[in-house]
Amino acid sequence: MWIKGDLHVHSHCCGDGSLSVAEIVERAREYCDFLAISGHCRVPEFFRAERQYAEVLEARKKFDIPIFNTGEVEFPIPRHVIFITTPENREFELLQALVPRFCRRNGVTGVEAAKEELAFLEKAWGDKVFMIFNHPNAPDVAAEDLLAIAPSPVFKVLACVDRGERRAPQTWDPGNAWDRLLTKGFRISARCGSDFHRHYDDGGRDQYPGEFVQDVLQVRENTYDEIFKAYVTGNFYCTVGDLIREPVFAFSAPGEITLAFEANGEMEKIEVISESGKIVAAFDEFPGERFSAVFKVPPGRYYRVRGMGKKRRRKYEEGEFEPLFLLNPLYC
Ligand SMILES: [Zn+2]
């Protein structure tokens, strides 16, 4: 089954958030099958970690969807990362352990400190935690820095689109940081997140979790463990504007790939990208709602797909946005 969700969501327990955890879940349920509540980990004046955790525990009793408790951490390589673990793996202690030791705002900076933080986690949490590098374009993170931390088994996901339609070229552009990581053999996936703080309806400029961007995971059931596993193994894709559903992306023969999906709107372009960002196949004619193609590809370590839809009118603002999707890599 496919489930949708969002791992980058701020509640009123952050200085710049607006809604309680229960209010977020209530409004996001229409769009999401799971959520993570990710407070800003600047302790203590800006983030009420205990309060957030208490609200998450309450919300779990009230709502029937997985709600991860986590935080957006000030990483030694500027700027934000999220660490995800499941409820039975000391979910509250995770941030309590990290923030006093590794918060960049306390002067812990640089690639070496980042590696130490990841090594600490690997030792203390093993394979029960993974890291998302959020908005690597705010500020711009050098591909070299991402390559330096990529050997850590904790680093699994690089963000693409989040708040305000902010699209990280590091993840989106062929040949940029993500392709460099993949070309070196690091199995990193891409995700989108709302970075929800305050909704348009409430005087803000955010959409609800899952309303604008979606991570769509393939799981056996909607549980914490299955969600965790899908993110760690890359068994998901991400979209803006819910552009596609039920993608198939697989080898049909050696050197031959099948790509198929249902489109939720008009498509403009699809590109299949391989090592060093080389585009090895492209499509710009779409007869119907169902896209299906079988094509040959040159030898490579991985293949990934990005697609753009026809521009649509924004829901809460003037102007248009570009719907898009990213499929996570198919590895050889
Ligand atoms: Zn952030």
Ligand SMILES: [Zn+2]
């Ligand atoms: Zn955020």
